[in-house]
Amino acid sequence: MSRWKPDAEGRLIKAAITLFDERGYEETTVAQIAEAAGLTKRTFFRYFADKREVLFNGSEQLEQRWIEAVAAAPADASPLAAVLAGLDPVAEMFGERHSFARVRARIIDANPELQERELIKLHRLAAAITAALIDSGVAQNAAVLAAQTGVTVFQVAFARWVEQDDPAVFRRVMDESLEELRSVTAG
């Protein structure tokens, strides 16, 4: 018999999402989250650097998957094609998490503090992809633009997917968004 219940981190995330959704982000204290997860405030901060981070847990994994795909792209692919190769493994991450993502998006939309965190996460993601491209020999300016474009496509597609009732087709929504962006920039 283990001394503590398993998956403390997962319990904290679940409790946080639930409470944020019920009472609002500001109105929920870290002590309340910890108590709902059967832990203490101190332990919460051992898993998450601050109160905001509990909502951005998957971002390192997303970034890692994406840059791996960029690095693995064929050498003769265009910069933008290499970036978009990252969308496949990323789309895979969101298969069964639709309702979770929806609640999370509502919480973030209602809180400037959380929007700041989301913006800097996307900024860092674009920077990491840019670095991966430069590593593959792409010129700096092209790398920056391709990375930023890819992240924008992801951002738009994610927002649409979250609002949809059919959760099964993240990849299709991403393709549609990309097609739209192409037609806009072409005109």
Next chain:
Amino acid sequence: MSRWKPDAEGRLIKAAITLFDERGYEETTVAQIAEAAGLTKRTFFRYFADKREVLFNGSEQLEQRWIEAVAAAPADASPLAAVLAGLDPVAEMFGERHSFARVRARIIDANPELQERELIKLHRLAAAITAALIDSGVAQNAAVLAAQTGVTVFQVAFARWVEQDDPAVFRRVMDESLEELRSVTAG
């Protein structure tokens, strides 16, 4: 004789910049800033919503000037031209503030918390310009792209201007950055 020394807000900003530069942002407390300005912690929070905001004081003014210029642009101007019209009154704001801007930029670069705030300010700026364009009859997609492009040009130019030794030529640096962006997107 007035009961209090004038320009409390300006004194707070000056004290904050000085202390942040000398000791670092995290290591400086709001109480120290207030004391250096001859005020109290409570008064600091009457002027600034939080500790970060003392470094982003001019942003409302910048946004206001920019969207006024966009609204005043000739009706037959292209969306991007209308956005770029905002660069003139904005450049005017930074004439004598070069050394101030330089110190401020160093402080922000050293602090993720402040970078988050800067990103959301630029995000809101782009959103406000987008709204102004739509108000002038520009289609939504074109408005978003033009606004984002204009803000990007400003961002790059500002970063370069801050690092330069010659403070007199913000406008010239902006023009150079725009030209570069054009050549990149054209290819």
Next chain:
DNA sequence: ACCTCCACGACACGTGGTGTCATCAACTAC
């Protein structure tokens, strides 16, 4: 002479976030 206004100080309080030490099951070594 009186009144109202209002920028600021004084004080108390809740919350976020951290440093430090104690605890005690699980694991390892012999």
Next chain:
DNA sequence: GTAGTTGATGACACCACGTGTCGTGGAGGT
């Protein structure tokens, strides 16, 4: 199986951020 080690957690103290509330006294009007 006894002893020592490890590591996740609790307990507690502490500081800084941010806010609500009330008191104060000079400025400016009537």
